[in-house]
Amino acid sequence: MAWQQLADLPFARALTAHEAGLASAETYDCAHFDATALEDQDGSASSFLECAFTQVTLQRCRLPRARFTDVWLSDTQLISVSAPHTSWHDVTFSGAVLAGVEVFAAQLRRVTFTGCKLDSVNFRDADLADVTFDNCVLRNVDFGGARVKRTAFPQSRLTAAKLVQTTLEQVDLRGAAELGLTVDPASLRGAIVTTAQLIDMAPVLADSIGIVVDDQ
Numbered sequence: 024m025a026w027q028q029l030a031d032l033p034f035a036r037a038l039t040a041h042e043a044g045l046a047s048a049e050t051y052d053c054a055h056f057d058a059t060a061l062e063d064q065d066g067s068a069s070s071f072l073e074c075a076f077t078q079v080t081l082q083r084c085r086l087p088r089a090r091f092t093d094v095w096l097s098d099t100q101l102i103s104v105s106a107p108h109t110s111w112h113d114v115t116f117s118g119a120v121l122a123g124v125e126v127f128a129a130q131l132r133r134v135t136f137t138g139c140k141l142d143s144v145n146f147r148d149a150d151l152a153d154v155t156f157d158n159c160v161l162r163n164v165d166f167g168g169a170r171v172k173r174t175a176f177p178q179s180r181l182t183a184a185k186l187v188q189t190t191l192e193q194v195d196l197r198g199a200a201e202l203g204l205t206v207d208p209a210s211l212r213g214a215i216v217t218t219a220q221l222i223d224m225a226p227v228l229a230d231s232i233g234i235v236v237d238d239q
Contacts, residue, residue, distance in 0.1 A: 027117070029075060029077065029095070029097070032073075032075060032095055034053055034073040034093065035075075037053040037073065038053050038054070038055040038073075038074075038075055039053060039054065039055060040055050040057065041054035041055060041056050042059075044061055044064050045061060045064040045065065045066035045069065045084065045086075046065070046066065046069070047065050047066060047067040047068060047069060048067065048068045048069060049066070049069045049070075050069070050070045050072070051069065051070065051071045051072070051074050052072045052073065052074075053072070053073050053074065054071070054074045054075075055074070055075045055077070056074070056075070056076045056077070056079045057075075057076075057077045057078065057079070058077065058078045058079070059079055059080075060079070060080040060082070061079065061080065061081045061082070061084055062080075062081075062082045062083060062084070063082075063083050063084070064081070064084045064085070065084070065085045066084060066085065066086045066089055067085055067086065067087050067088060067089065068087070068088045068089060069086070069089045069090075070089070070090045070092075071089065071090065071091045071092070071094050072092050072093060072094075073092070073093045073094070074091075074093075074094045074095075075094070075095045075096075075097075076094070076095070076096040076097070076099045077097050077098060077099070078097075078098045078099065079096075079099045079100070080099070080100045080102065081099070081100070081101050081102070081104050082100075082102045082103060082104070083102070083103045083104070084101075084104050084105070085104075085105050086104060086105065086106040086109060087105060087106065087107050087108055087109070088107075088108045088109065089106060089109045089110075090109065090110045090112075091109065091110065091111045091112070091114050092110075092112045092113060092114075093112075093113045093114075094111075094113075094114045094115075095114075095115050095117070096114070096115070096116050096117070096119050097117040097118060097119070098117070098118045098119070099116075099119045099120075100119070100120045100121075100122075101119070101120070101121045101122070101124050102120075102122050102123060102124075103122070103123040103124070104121075104123075104124045104125070105125045106124065106125060106126050106129065107125055107126065107127050107128050107129065108128050108129060109126060109129045109130075110129065110130045110131075110132075111129065111130065111131045111132070111134050112130075112132045112133060112134075113132070113133045113134075114131075114133075114134045114135075115134075115135045115137070116134070116135065116136045116137065116139050117137045117138065117139075118137070118138045118139065119136070119139045119140075120139065120140045120142075121139065121140070121141045121142070121144050122140075122141075122142045122143060122144075123142070123143050123144075124141075124143075124144045124145070125145045126144065126145060126146055126149060127145050127146065127147040127148050127149060128147070128148045128149060129146070129149045129150070130149070130150045131149065131150070131151045131152070131154050132152050132153060133152075133153045133154075134151075134153075134154045134155075135154075135155045135157065136154075136155065136156045136157065136159050137155075137157045137158065137159070138157070138158050138159065139156070139159045139160075140159065140160045140162075141156075141159060141160065141161045141162070141164050142160075142162045142163060142164075143162070143163045143164070144161075144163075144164045144165070145165050146164065146165060146166050146169050147165050147166070147167045147168050147169060148167075148168040148169060149166075149169045149170075150169070150170050151169060151170070151171045151172065151174055152171075152172040152173055152174075153172070153173045153174070154171075154173075154174045154175075155174070155175050155176075155177070156174075156175070156176045156177075156179045157177050157178065157179065158177070158178040158179060159176070159179040159180075160179070160180050160182075161176075161179060161180070161181045161182070161184050162182045162183065162184075163182070163183050163184075163185075164181070164184045164185070165184075165185045166184065166185060166186050166189050167185050167186075167187045167188055167189060168187075168188045168189065169189050169190070170189075170190045170192075171189060171190065171191050171192070171194050172191075172192040172193060172194070173192070173193045173194075174193075174194045174195070175194075175195040175198065176195070176196060176198060176199040177198035177199075178198060178199075178200050179198075179199050179200060179201075180199070180200050180201040181199060181201060181202055181203050181204065182201065182203045183203055183205060184203065184204050184205070185204075185205045185206075186204055186205070186206045186207075186210040186211065187205065187206065187207050187210060188207065188209075188210060189210040190210075190213070191210065191211065191212065191213030191214050192213045193213065193215065194213060194214045194215065195214075195215045196214055196215060196216050196220060197215055197216060197217050197220070199220075202216075202220055202223065202224070204224070204227065205227075206224075206227060206228070206231060207231055208228060208231050208232050211224075211228075
């Protein structure tokens, strides 16, 4: 499930243009948000079902406990968005930018990020399952305390990504183009890495458990 174009969406013909802003506890069904900027909007506890966001900027919006199901976000920017305790099921991000986004304690199921940039995104204490970060840049992304299952990072670059007190299960790091991690030793249990990646990670692992490497 990774929609590439608006026309690929199984609900494309049912989409209707949505020109208003966001409202709390609202239900958006087959709404198409297009080429608009939503600033300081409150969509708390709202439900988005079979919706599409194209060339939309959400800035300083509040979305706690919102639910996103079968949603497509293309060329969309989320900047300083507060979205804790949200649920994201069968969602595709394509060419999106997420900066300073809070999604702690969220649930992500079957979510695909393709060609996205994630900067200072907070996934602390979140549950991620069947998530793919494909050809993405993840900078200062915090997975602390998160539970991550069946997740992969093909061709993605991770810089200062934090895996502390994280629980991993079948998390495939082998395809990552760059693997810059802040970890504790237990948090890598359940990860799948290559021999070369393990060698590169050795100094970080040694430092995390107090091993001093001195060849003199």
